[in-house]
Amino acid sequence: MALLRFDKVSFAYPDAGKRALDQVSFSMEEGEYIVVCGESGCGKTTLLRQAKPEITPAGAGDGTVYYREQPLSEVPELTSAMEIGYVQQNPDNQIVTDYVWHELAFGLENMALPTSVIQRKVSEMASFFGMEEWFRKKTSELSGGQKQMLNLASIMAMNPKLLILDEPTSMLDPLAARNLLDTVARINRELGVAVLLCEHRLEDVFQRADRVLLMKQGTVLTDDTPENLTFTLQKDPTASRIYLGLPGAARIFGELQQKGVCPVNQKLPLSIRDARHVLKELDLPFEKVKAEPEKRTEAAKSNKEKPALEGKELWFRYDEKGKDILRGLNLSVQRGELLALLGGNGTGKSTLLRILCGLKKPLRGKVKKDKEMRLAMLPQSPQALFVYDSVWEDLLDAAKQGRGARFVDKVQGNAEAAAERAREVAAKLELTDKLTSHPFDLSGGELQRAAIGKLLLQDADILLLDEPTKGLDAYLKQELAGILKKLTEEGITMLMVTHDLEFAASYADRCALLFDGRITSEEEPHAFFTGNRFYTTTAGLIAEGYLPGAITCGEVIAGCEKAYAKKM
Template sequence: MEIIKSEDLSFTYPGQEKRAVDSVSFKILPGEFVVICGESGCGKTTLLKLLKRELSPNGTLEGEIYYMGTRLGELDDRTAACEIGYVMQNPENQVVTDKVWHELAFGLENMGVPTPEIRRRVGEMASFFGIHEWFQKETSQLSGGQKQLLNLASIMVMQPRILILDEPTSQLDPIAAADFINTLHKLNRELGLTILLVEHRLEEVFPIADKVAVMDRGRLLLYDTPRIIGSELKEKYQNHPMLLGLPSPMRIYQQLDARDDCPLTIREGRDFLTRNYQKEGRIQSPEREKPVRHREKEEELAVHLKNIWFRYERALPDILAGVDLRVRKGEIFSILGGNGSGKTTLLSVISGQNKAYRGGIKIFGKKIKEYKSGELYRHNLALLPQNPQTVFLKTSVAEDYKEIGKVMGYGKEELEEDIARIAGQLNIQELLPKHPYDLSGGEQQKAALGKMLLLKPRCLLLDEPTKGIDAYSKAVLRGILDNLRKEGITILLVTHDVEFAAQISDRCSLFFDREVISEDTPVSFFSNNNFYTTAANRMARHMYPYAITCEDVVALCRKYGRKSI
């Protein structure tokens, strides 16, 4: 019997004519690992929430959902709460208590489980997930990766039969994300737990999935094994945006039009290249590499930090310790690093939201304290925060945009033209009349970016700008940022998305031990890393050491040619 069965499921939000989920039918067998992917706003999150009765949104529902042969609405409360687990995208939204141990016990306490059993199950789960080392900590002291692992553990202690996850790695660094996915694989493999996962980062999840569902505008476009999904997307939907989101081995294979079996994993991709293509003749610096200038003149800098120290309270440890940073005018500078390392704090200090207790900050050659009466934020600096919801104040995206236009003193016609231009660039025209909180995570991210662009800043600070958005939207964002760079706008971004940073950056750096270290061009930076590097580089570095994108690998394969048979 199927553990989850959907029959002709449709859902429409109040006041909307277009269905968010449109005639979706599928079956999930016990023990399967199923991945759902698709463009931002295609209905993935809505579908997941419909499968968790307590989170089902308000609106018009048609069709049926069955859990173990019983209609979802007819399940008793205990079964619905315990057997169908749900992990949200933002770990902050799911943590409800102040202590780690209490978070683990909270659900069991609400179910009336006896205290000895609660202690046993909590202890077992804390040991399994490695939480025992921070078992007594305050939840507010945890990093994003620790909070997401705690959320997973607090659901697993309820002993669910199916685990539903909505982009659980979107806010995790590459190492933490890989660890989290490996944990899910272990739960699926060793416990037989059924897993339904929505994810944009497909490199790690495609190889371990039994089935993949591709959604498109509310409909279920394809539902099959990962390899069949890759080939059918290419054959039946040649220009579909999801082709850009496939794992790097599959994308490289498809662009080369090879006749060999399609690789799915990094190891299979390495073998595919070794069997079919000639190795680079000699090791040399790539033509795209530019020499790094270690010292720039003050007038060349948009952002200049010198020996910056910061802590949130006097008694707490330093978050920033002696940070030096020099960002040139008109460049895109990316900062990568682990969760909780201080990257977001650094942006808050640069933007003036927090004040360093030691060191100096200059924005376009002027000390930050010399900007008076909001001058810093008028066509000089804009910050897109990690949580896009925080930038919205009105009941629709359009009203928010109009309000910022009034604050900036734009004329009516100028504002309308700017809104239309930015909405067209970001392809968010349909989002303008909607309430910001009704949007998906990816849609919120794009709408918030649009509001920042309305400020027309000379320097744009971006905190995880690709969080929650699909591969096609990332490509659109790259084009927008590239055009801004051509216009002379400086962009400083903090990101966990190494693929995006490799494609868009002029320089990259790593934030570690409370400071910015190892500034370099993308090719040198990523080709010399093992974990903070791209899937394309891991796949091809044994043949093409300086290839860091799929396009690099494809170009070099064509340049050096196929092996003679």
């Protein structure tokens, strides 16, 4: 008997021009681990919500979802609440209480369990998830990653049979993300809890999944094992844009197969260990990869003495007697530079952005910025930027506030020019068919793109970006990188907080690490990532010892090609 079954399920949002889901059918057995993937806006979140009656969106639906062969609409509410756990994409949408320990106990209290049982389960979950240090903190003081961990722990306290997760690592740093996915894998393997997970970062989940559902435009394009799907996409990368998001090992050796460096019929590796084994078997005369010169623009080079944005001796704490979040922090960003700020959850990265843009005042220290420069910020929760009932109204309002046209010819600011600019940005961010939608009806990735569009239209001189790649598929990340590169070439300055190490390694001019309230490391990406064991890229770990200095998939592929040509 299947635990969960979709039978020709279709769904359309109100006033939508097309279906978000179209005749979706699949089944899931008890204890199975299934990953749902696909390009941004393909219907992944909509599909997951059909399996959780309490949060199924309003709209026109057809077909039936079954839970243990009973129509989900007929499953008792208490059974659904207890046995089907759901971790949402935005952790703030799920937290309902003021303290961490209150949140852990909330669901259990609603089940009317005895106090002694609640205390035992809360203690067990807090210990299992390593929450002792922030157990009595206010939920409002937690970082996005900590909130996501709290949501997962709160659900697991209720002992679910099916665990649904919608991009659970989108707000976690690399180490925390790995720990969370390890925890989910343990829950699946050791407790037998079925896992239905939606994720853009496929590096770790492909190694754990039993099956992968690849979606495209509301339909299930492929239902297969991770290995078979990877092999299929490698033969036809145009079948889905998630090809660019496949595990680094598979992409590297898939392209090397196409270039004749590797045997064509060799099984593609999914893990770093297997990739290094293949690299060893190639037995090529590898050379050290020379670090690229700094990718700083001419504008940045000519303004080294005049930082566009600077923080000096910044100290900050939330409570008078609380812990110092920033401790004498110094940071400067040159004009025309893209600086990527990395660090663990809760280290103060988002707090620093709020201080730099004036939303928070430091206890000590100063923030310096040219008064003539306009500054705009993308918050971690992009909903805060939207004030109208449609995406178009928000974009148009932002375009009217901008000082010039960055994507069209420079013209006098007027209604027609503003509308043209808004349409251009919407097209570049693939939002044209979402312009009439309410911002809060968008998927997480679509909302993130719309928020980025608003910032770009405001023509700010300095952009503070808090997790700009969150919710974006690999293709859209490339598109965003192209836009950001064009802006830096025009002299726009950017400080980007990110957990996306691959993006930072590929596109940042400099990378900085925030730890213990201070910047402990600032380097060009190659110098920053090379030699690290955990804060580094997949390509860097694969290449270690063979192609020292390589930190991107492209550099590993180029290094292997060069060594192969030398050997021949």
